[in-house]
Amino acid sequence: MQPPTDGDLITILSIDGGGVRGIIPGVILEYLESQLQEQDGPDARIADYFDVIAGTSTGGLLTAMLTAPNENSRPLYAANEIVPFYLQHSPKIFPQTRGPFAWIIKLFKALTGPQYSGEYLHKLIRGILNGTRLHQTLTSVVIPAFDIQNLQPTIFSSYELKNNPLKDALLSDICIGTSAAPVFFPAYCFKNTDAKGNEQEFNLIDGGVAANNPTLVAISEVTKQVFKKNPEFFPIKPMDYGRFLVISIGTGSAKNEHKYNAKTASKWGLIGWLFNDGSTPLIDAYNQASADMVDFHNNVVFEALRSENNYLRIQDDTLSGNLSSVNVSTKENLENLVKVGEKLLKKPISRVNMDTGQNEPVEDGGTNMEALKTFAKLISDERKLRESKYMDIKNFKSVDVVA
Numbered sequence: 402m403q404p405p406t407d408g409d410l411i412t413i414l415s416i417d418g419g420g421v422r423g424i425i426p427g428v429i430l431e432y433l434e435s436q437l438q439e440q441d442g443p444d445a446r447i448a449d450y451f452d453v454i455a456g457t458s459t460g461g462l463l464t465a466m467l468t469a470p471n472e473n474s475r476p477l478y479a480a481n482e483i484v485p486f487y488l489q490h491s492p493k494i495f496p497q498t499r500g501p502f503a504w505i506i507k508l509f510k511a512l513t514g515p516q517y518s519g520e521y522l523h524k525l526i527r528g529i530l531n532g533t534r535l536h537q538t539l540t541s542v543v544i545p546a547f548d549i550q551n552l553q554p555t556i557f558s559s560y561e562l563k564n565n566p567l568k569d570a571l572l573s574d575i576c577i578g579t580s581a582a583p584v585f586f587p588a589y590c591f592k593n594t595d596a597k598g599n600e601q602e603f604n605l606i607d608g609g610v611a612a613n614n615p616t617l618v619a620i621s622e623v624t625k626q627v628f629k630k631n632p633e634f635f636p637i638k639p640m641d642y643g644r645f646l647v648i649s650i651g652t653g654s655a656k657n658e659h660k661y662n663a664k665t666a667s668k669w670g671l672i673g674w675l676f677n678d679g680s681t682p683l684i685d686a687y688n689q690a691s692a693d694m695v696d697f698h699n700n701v702v703f704e705a706l707r708s709e710n711n712y713l714r715i716q717d718d719t720l721s722g723n724l725s726s727v728n729v730s731t732k733e734n735l736e737n738l739v740k741v742g743e744k745l746l747k748k749p750i751s752r753v754n755m756d757t758g759q760n761e762p763v764e765d766g767g768t769n770m771e772a773l774k775t776f777a778k779l780i781s782d783e784r785k786l787r788e789s790k791y792m793d794i795k796n797f798k799s800v801d802v803v804a
Contacts, residue, residue, distance in 0.1 A: 402540070403787035404633035405452055410646045410783045411623055411637070414451045415616035417692055418458025418609040419652025420582070420727025421491045422720075424735060426463060426650040427483035428742025429715055432770065433648070434480035436777035441784075446476045448539045450780045453559070455543040455619035457608040459652065461579035462526065465572045468538040469530055476539060477529065484739060491730040494522045516728070519586040523577050530573040536562050538572070543619045545608035546579040549588055554611035555603060558622050560631075567593055567601040578605030584681050585728060609684075614692035616649040616699060616714075642706045646783075648776060649699070651716030653741060654689055655725035656759065661685075680726060696753050713776060714752065715769050717745045718760050746770040 405411045416426050430447060437445040448454065448468045456464030466478040466486070478486070495517060535542070541559035548555045557568055557575045574591045581589045583606055594600045612618045623645075627634045637644060661682055666673070674683040696714055703712040723729040724737060750766035753759070766772070 402449060402452070402784055403791045405637065405644070405787075406633060407787040407790040408783050409644065409786065410779070411634070411644050412451045412453075412780050412783060413616070413619050413623070413645060413647045414447065414454045415614065415619055415647065415649040416454075416456040416460030416463050417615075417649075417651045417716075418456075418460050418579075418607065418613045418688065420459055420585075421487065421495060421730050421735060422652035422724075422727060422738060423459035423463060424484055424487045424491075424738040425652050425717065425742040425745065426460065427480070427487060428739060429650050429746065429769075429773070430463070430467070430480040430483060432746055433773050433777060436774050437781060440777060440781035444475075447480055448476045450784055451540055453541040453543055453619050453623060455545075455615040455622075456579075457545050457611075457613055457615045458580050458582065460615065460650075461544040461546075461608060462576045464542050464544060465530060465533075465538075465576050468540055468542050469533045469572055470537060470539055474539070484742075488735050488739075490521075490525055491735055492732075494525070495728040495730040497729070497731060515587045516585050519577075519581070519589075522580065522586070526576050527573045530571070530576065533572045535559060535569050535572060535575065543615060543622050544575050544579050545612045545615050545618055546575070546581075546603075546605040547608060547610040548604055549606050550602075550604035554608075555605065556611075556618060556622070560622050560626050566595040567599060569593070569595070570603070574603075578603060579608035581605055582607040582609065582684065582727070584675055584684060609688045609691060612691055612695065613688040614649065614651065614695040616647060617695045620645065620647070620699075642703055642708045643711065645703075645708070645711055646776070646779060647699070647703075647712045648773075649696070649712070649714045649716075651692065651714070653717045653720045653725065654692070655685075655720045656689070656718040660725075693753070693758065697755060700752055700755070709752075713750070713769075713772050715745065715773075716751070716760060717741060717748070746773075 434447050437450060454464050454468055463483060466483065467476055469477040471477050535557055538559060544557045546555045562569050570593045578589045581587065588604060588606045590604050592600055592602045627637050675681055699712055703709045723734045724741060746769050749762035749768055750772050751760035751762050754761050
């Protein structure tokens, strides 16, 4: 797609982290791509329409699947292949411990190391992404991780490669790093070397530590390019949020289940915070806090600049039981997650209430399905506008050369 300076909008897609709950955005993305295909034909793919796609953890893997090129320089996966991918591989990524002593085995694993070896996940990711590097994605991507050695976020961004070529890592290494959730998978270390022979080591854990909802990271990356007068964006103004069109897709949460309370948590030690009835309270807390703070910020800024209709957050905060888990990969639970995604499409557009923290329906806002249909038309029109302006400029230059 031609750069934003040839059009009216800057288009951003963001996908949260959440383990097996990545099935939920998979359902949403399949519907979005189907609407784009209604506009522009069966070959339309999500990567053709967004200036930047951001993803954390399982969202990072989705980002890579949607943007990595195949042998024909088209996206490696169509959106309708995501859910089948999760249904096939999740049980092997998160093998389930069964039997009357399952809880003892899980507790022992929690105390002695990561719950899962990650071997199947690593082999799977390397197999599908092969030698593809960050600079080869079909549109710009932003994938956060957290460097445990330096105790700071590491953002793998297409926009940063010119200034920091050492971040032009293998997409497989980036995806393994952003998915290395503490307690569940081992931390991941890899080294990358640039063309000059310089080397950098990355010691990564799950990007959810930094930004489980990477929407704000993606917006910030674009804003930095505006400040730097990147010709793809200049002369767009840094705070011109009226030109941002953002779709942010969550993986669901269990806010309404009230899984924990202070009376119970006050008695927890290290084990309680890391292992409680099959869940991990500490990780649940920081992932949800990270995602909500981003949503709070975006709602305030877009509303303040009267651009709230340009920001669509699709999230279900009513999950409960196994549905809210990141690692329950039974056939029943995975199929139920598909149903959650399908029901979410039919739910009304919601925005977070700044006072209560709960998602509330937007009055007369329609459903998420209707909103995605509208957004699909907008980004399809944007792509056509850019192509039209590009051809006008190209034809003008051709005439000028002949003259």
